[in-house]
Amino acid sequence: MSESGIPSGYRAAAVKAGIKASGNLDLALVVSDRPRAAAGTFTLNRIAAAPVQWDRARVPSASVRAIVVNAGNANAATGAEGLADVERTARAVAQAVGCGVDEVLVASTGVIGRRLPIEKLESGVRAAFERLEASPAAFEAASHAILTTDTRPKTVSLQAEIAGRPVRLFGFAKGAAMIGPRMATMLGFLFTDANVAPADLQAALSEAVERSFNCISVEGHTSTNDTVLLLAGGDGPQLAGDDLAAFAALVDEACTKLARMIPEDGEGATHLITIDVVGARDREEARTIARTVADSALVKTAIHGADPNWGRIVSAAGYSGVPFEESELSLELNGIPLYRDGVPLEVDLAAASASLRGSFETTILLTLRRGEGSIRFWTSDLTAEYVRLNADYTT
Amino acid sequence: MSESGIPSGYRAAAVKAGIKASGNLDLALVVSDRPRAAAGTFTLNRIAAAPVQWDRARVPSASVRAIVVNAGNANAATGAEGLADVERTARAVAQAVGCGVDEVLVASTGVIGRRLPIEKLESGVRAAFERLEASPAAFEAASHAILTTDTRPKTVSLQAEIAGRPVRLFGFAKGAAMIGPRMATMLGFLFTDANVAPADLQAALSEAVERSFNCISVEGHTSTNDTVLLLAGGDGPQLAGDDLAAFAALVDEACTKLARMIPEDGEGATHLITIDVVGARDREEARTIARTVADSALVKTAIHGADPNWGRIVSAAGYSGVPFEESELSLELNGIPLYRDGVPLEVDLAAASASLRGSFETTILLTLRRGEGSIRFWTSDLTAEYVRLNADYTT
Helix, strand or coil, X not given: CCHHHCXXXXXXXXXXXXXXXXXXXXXEEEEEEXXXXXXXXXXXXXXXXHHHHHHHCCCCEEEEEEEEEEEEECCCCCHHHHXXXXXXXXXXXXXXXXXXXXXXXXXXXXXXXXXXXXXXXXXXXXXXXXXXXXXXXXXXXXXXXXXXXXXXXXXXXXXXXXXXXXEEEEEEECCCXXXXXXXXXXXXXXXXXXXXXXXXXXXXXXXXXXXXXXXXXXXXXXXXXXXXXXXXXXXXXXXXXHHHHHXXXXXXHHHHHHHHHHHHCCCCCCCEEEEEEEEECCHHHHHHHHHHHHCCHHHHHHHHCCCCCCHHHHXXXXXXXXXXXXXXXXXXXXXXXXXXXXXXXXXXXXXXXXXXXXXXXXXXXXXXXXXXXXXXEEEECXXXXXXXXXXXXXC | CCHHHCCCCEEEEEECCCCCCCCCCCEEEEEEEEEEEEEEEECCCCCCCHHHHHHHCCCCEEEEEEEEEEEEECCCCCHHHHHHHHHHHHHHHHHHHCCCHHHEEEEEEXXXXXXXXXXXXXXXXXXXXXXXXCCHHHHHHHHHHCCCCCCCCEEEEEEEEECCEEEEEEEEECCCCCCCCCCCCEEEEEEECCCCXXXXXXXXXXXXXXXXXXXXXXXXXXXXXXXEEEEECCCCCCCCHHHHHXXXXXXXXXXXXXXXXHHHCCCCCCCXXXXXXEEECCHHHHHXXXXXXXXXXXXXXXXXXXXXXXXXXXXXXXXXXXXXXXXHCEEEECCEEEXXXXXXXXXXXXXXXXXXXXXXXXXXXXXXXXXXXXEEEEEECCCHHHHHHHCCCCC
């Protein structure tokens, strides 16, 4: 990432607070030198983590100064004590920064159902505050500190000229399992120096999330902690009209790039599967079909095994709940037509298998004849390595 | 199974028709010596197999004489040719038996999207007809012929005295993957000598299926071919009132026993997981929670690894779509209380892990405080062996 990738006025730091058993970096702090507008999207899981409850009550906001994130403990299913721990964490940040406690947003990821080691959090916050830097290296360290089973950090850095001014957008995310977002994914953070009104910022983020983080899955398990936050603010007048649309497109591009990195790094993944559904009645119908195909263990294992067992794909579409007729459905796998208008085609299955074996990227195109609704969805395959990783995670 | 287990007037046979590449038994035929009432429940998958479309149009029926089942080819996603193949199969049976083509029901299981080898089916039907026997051994062979990746046959044999007469009920089923029934499972067949009106028979079967086959999953993929059929008919007046209720209880017991055998034999399974949800608003709400927990790859891998990572269970309940409050939820795992009214309990996790490691059977109890709705649901765990089996099934 270039030096210029970090929008002006943001500083970051990462420390080893002692939350992860591994002793790795586990606490990230990002502080803004001025109040920023903030937008967020969050999990729809009824067991929403304590930090999700905290943030949800505060965004969209006209004034946020800091985001603090810990890995190694999700602070979810922790009851009233968990909420009290979030407040203590936010208070520690507010005291260091010299801002109000409501100007601090919080996120957590890790094991569910365990109390946060709150003293470690508090001293970690103080240590991180002392190290804040505006450098790309500091943001890189922050992007490492929020990881759990991810094998690599996930960052995006974009620039554009909007309303005659340079706009920078930097973001980072984490996630490799418990990925089945219905609202956002676990976790994404975006920072920009564009000046955008809070309501416009929320609208831009919500729409981008619908087309990015809400279009990915690993195993379809919607996390308790899914959170995407976007901070914005800078010089010049607030963006409006075409300028606001240009900004929204930038947010969309950043979210899509980050979201795609998550199934690409899905636990044990050997294929990144892109599912296009076109010709559905509307976008939600297309998403329902895409998600059902993406979450089918039988589809995922077939692709892992380079097995062109395409019946599993149309069968998954068939139980998605979308009331299409069989004669409306067509399928291509890696560009090879397999099924058209409900009728199987003559196919060289050996060639189809070879195309699956030869490439990390796999494409599925499902075409209906119901309307103009479409979606692009990304998922990973299901491997024995995924099972191994998840059969022994907490103990 | 005792000699008396087969209800009177039914004969069965199984042959190697050459449909399975392995050359094993792959065609089962059951013929009744008189017309029977018939009830059925079927998949809700929009890609319903051709034999499902055939049967669905004919049950409930007052007059069925035969059921023919093949394994090795699902005859699903096969278009109009697939339907024509079902009709040719039924016609071959009708000609041998000397009955109407509409008195023959058909079921198939195996790979999706391939044309049936119809001549092999037709000669298999003729060969099976020559071998029909009323013996338990013949029904045992039939129960073998319908298997695909199952490791063992699944049969049930019950007797009761109803309305002063002995009633016998024999059933067999198959299924080890692509198990996520929404209406029935793939495949179950039940035969009785009780005399029951078609509408009453359908009501008894539908209710039993709601509490049995619709309460199991392996990986949650609803098959294109799910079918449960129940034939009934015998001497004496048609059952009514308490006698009909006693018969319905017998059907319920048979369906529950067969259904449970499916996740017990789930592909690669090392645990049979029984999920009880109580205190939901109604049965459907309880089922939704149970199914979401059952289909979570993270819950299934944790139990496989004897990992008491109970946060995954409450998290799955949380994204089920049921709008409960966190403070209404409690959890026990193998009888060990872990979470009560939204608050984690002090737990000996090593003891919880040992209880998972020591037993094939695992119990999950989720308690809500919303009403009187409850369900019992069964599933299997997710193992590397499941992945191996499904990464290379057709090729």
